[in-house]
Amino acid sequence: MTGVLIDGKQVAAALRAEVAAKVATLPYQPGLAVVLVGDDPASAVYVRSKDRAAAAAGIAARTIRLPAATAQAELLATIAALNADPTVDGILVQLPLPPQIDARAVIEAIDPAKDVDGFHPVNVGHLHEGRPTLVPCTPLGVMKLLASTGVALRGARALVLGRSGIVGKPMAALLTQADATVTVAHSRTRDLAAECRRAEVLVAAVGRPEMVRGDWVAEGAVVIDVGINRLPDGRLVGDCATAECAGRAAAITPVPGGVGPMTIACLLENTLTAAQARRG
Numbered sequence: 001m002t003g004v005l006i007d008g009k010q011v012a013a014a015l016r017a018e019v020a021a022k023v024a025t026l027p028y029q030p031g032l033a034v035v036l037v038g039d040d041p042a043s044a045v046y047v048r049s050k051d052r053a054a055a056a057a058g059i060a061a062r063t064i065r066l067p068a069a070t071a072q073a074e075l076l077a078t079i080a081a082l083n084a085d086p087t088v089d090g091i092l093v094q095l096p097l098p099p100q101i102d103a104r105a106v107i108e109a110i111d112p113a114k115d116v117d118g119f120h121p122v123n124v125g126h127l128h129e130g131r132p133t134l135v136p137c138t139p140l141g142v143m144k145l146l147a148s149t150g151v152a153l154r155g156a157r158a159l160v161l162g163r164s165g166i167v168g169k170p171m172a173a174l175l176t177q178a179d180a181t182v183t184v185a186h187s188r189t190r191d192l193a194a195e196c197r198r199a200e201v202l203v204a205a206v207g208r209p210e211m212v213r214g215d216w217v218a219e220g221a222v223v224i225d226v227g228i229n230r231l232p233d234g235r236l237v238g239d240c241a242t243a244e245c246a247g248r249a250a251a252i253t254p255v256p257g258g259v260g261p262m263t264i265a266c267l268l269e270n271t272l273t274a275a276q277a278r279r280g
């Protein structure tokens with residue numbers, strides 16, 4: 001069997017168009033502020049994509065670029081100004097941050113109502129209580145990709161590989177709320193391959209290039225690959241060996257062109273959600 005490749009670009013384009021159509025009906029223009037500290041080349045690419053996608057959806061986007069040596073107090077002052085700015089509905093600080101900055105303190109400084117990354121403890125708490133408000137963009141995008149495949153999550157055995165706060169933990173919460181039976185596996189899990197093989201839905205988010213091999217995948221599983229790993233030869237690969245896994249999976253996301261585009265589309269949706277909640 002050869003699994004279907006899930007076209008994340010297409011699903012993302014449809015969501016972006018949906019957000020743009022809703023924005024066009026609003027009596028105000030939602031505002032998004034993206035803060036980039038330092039000059040990490042990948043972060044610069046992602047921030048540019050966010051800015052362009054927001055503008056294309058009719059969102060007033062601005063990027064605030066700060067030097068790599070920025071002091072934490074200066075970054076916190078920038079966030080305080082954005083919190084107080086009524087034209088800004090969404091604020092996000094691109095990660096990773098330089099080592100002198102405490103990312104946790106920065107995230108906690110963002111007004112939870114403007115936290116379009118969904119990383120603030122208030123929004124994390126809402127999600128884990130089962131009343132999600134602003135949900136982290138990548139796991140939200142994964143749920144939409146799963147929906148696009150038509151896979152039934154209720155009662156399904158789902159495995160989340162990875163337990164990060166940005167992807168693994170919120171992913172597990174969302175799948176649980178969709179009535180899947182969820183296992184979270186990680187670097188200390190005893191037999192990762194065996195755990196993966198039991199999964200009807202497998203979400204890989206470990207950041208280890210092509211770690212999930214074809215024989216880790218159950219026949220007919222739906223596989224979502226969240227990994228984005230740049231190899232020394234310049235190739236971009238996911239956490240799954242895509243061709244091998246596609247030989248067993250019913251459907252699998254490619255890298256690139258799978259989850260990544262959904263992260264950006266969901267950011268636009270979160271910005272719209274935040275604007276509507278703030279402005280009515």
Ligand SMILES: Nc1nc2c(c(=O)[nH]1)N[C@@H](CN(C=O)c1ccc(C(=O)N[C@@H](CCC(=O)O)C(=O)O)cc1)CN2
Nearest residue numbers: 046092093094095096117137256257258259260261263
């Ligand atoms: N504040 C945040 N920081 C980071 C997040 C986040 O959600 N919020 N996620 C990642 C980076 N990221 C968005 O910020 C992101 C990563 C990748 C893509 C994407 O579209 N990738 C393409 C491939 C792009 C390439 O060639 O490098 C794809 O998968 O098709 C979008 C957004 C960490 N930081």
Ligand SMILES: [Mg+2]
Nearest residue numbers: 257258259260
């Ligand atoms: Mg991808």
